[in-house]
Amino acid sequence: MHTPLYQHFEQYIRLSPALREELENRVTVQSFKKGELLHDADKVCTRSYFIRKGLVRVFFLKDGREISEYFSSEGEWVNSPKSFIQRQKDIYSIDTLEDTDTWRLEISDLGYLFDHFPEMERYARLSMGTVFGHLMERITSMRFTSAKEKYDHFRAVYHDIYHRIPLGMVASYLGITQETLSRVRAEK
Amino acid sequence: MHTPLYQHFEQYIRLSPALREELENRVTVQSFKKGELLHDADKVCTRSYFIRKGLVRVFFLKDGREISEYFSSEGEWVNSPKSFIQRQKDIYSIDTLEDTDTWRLEISDLGYLFDHFPEMERYARLSMGTVFGHLMERITSMRFTSAKEKYDHFRAVYHDIYHRIPLGMVASYLGITQETLSRVRAEK
DNA sequence: TTTTTCTTTTGACCTATATCAAAAACTACT
C-alpha cells in the first residue's frame, strides 16, 4: 500500500519495521482536484505532501502575476520549504495542475519521527543534499545563458513532466516572458 | 580556543561536553595566503573548512573565465558541496581573497561524528535548511530583476563583506558583465 | 454545436545590457 513512500525513503536510509509502522500510522490520504490549493501563502505551512499521482506547482505573486518557483510530481514531497522548516509565513502557495493524490504528513508527526528515529534525521540531511545540488545547478543555468539554453536545461531537469506544464508557467519559472519562450520553442 | 566554532553549532543544537571534545580533537588549524587554493576542482573534496578569519570564493570556469558561485567568510563552513556530499568530482574550486585562517575537518571525521552523535545529523539538517532558504531567495532575486536590483540584493545578503570583494567577481556572481556593474555602481 | 474564456503565437517596436575597445585608476613589485 505505502510502497512508493517506502521506496522514496530507502533511496537514503534503510527503514526498520518500527519506522515503517510509524510512518504508515501518521500519514493520511488526501486528494485534490485540478486547480485546488494545497497550501496558501496566507498561512504557516504545517503539512508536507508526498505525491502519489499528479502534478503541483509552487508559486508566488509578484506585481499581481503568478511566478512559478518549481514543480513537483509523483514520488516527491512538496511543501513551502522555509515556512515548513521555520514555522513562519513565506511567499509561496501551492496548487495542482492535475487531479492529485497525496499522502499528507503533519509537521508535529514529522517532529515526533525526528525525535524518535535518528535515521530520519539522516534521511532529511541526505535528501536535502540532493535538492541542494539541484538548486545550485539551477542558479548556474540561469546566469550567462540564453533563453534557449534555459529552456533546454528545464527540459533536461523536468524530463518526464515538462510537457504537462503550461507554457506561461514554464516561462515564469525560467524568468523569461511567455512570448520569448513561444518563439524559442517555435524554432526547432 | 574553539569558541567561534562552538557558537556556530549552538545556533542549531546544544553541544554536549563529549561532542565538544570530539570536535576539538578532530579539527586542525590551517592557514592560507591570499590567492591560495583551498580546493581544486580536479579532485574530490574531502575536507570542509570553518573560516576563523578571512574571505574565500567558490568559483568555476566557463569558457575560460572564472565565474564566482558564492563567497564565504568568518563563522561559516566552506567546501565544494556536491563533491563533498557525494564524494565525486564537481566543477568548483575554492580560493582565498584575503589571508585566511581555518579549522579543517576531514569528511571521515565528519562521518564519525554523524555515526556517534545523532545531534550532529540534526545540526546538518537544520543548517542546510538555512542555506536552502538563501538559495531559493537568490533564485528569486535573479529572475525578472534589473542589474541594479541584483546588485542591491547582493549588498543586502553580503552586507558585512561586499566591499571586500573585487567588482569583477561580484559581476560574475550576479550573472552580469563587469562593465554593467561598474555603470550601475556609478549612478548612486 | 456554439459561445465564451483561457492559452499560445505572431508582429512591430523599444530598451537594458552585452560586446568590443581604449583610457584611467589602482596595486604590487624591483
Next chain:
DNA sequence: AGTAGTTTTTGATATAGGTCAAAAGAAAAA
C-alpha cells in the same frame, strides 16, 4: 619612486529579449 600588471571606468555600437497589441488556437461552458 618607477615600472609592470591588474582592475575599473568610460565610450560607441549591437542585439537578445522585453513590451504592447492583436490574432489564432484550444479548452471549457452553455
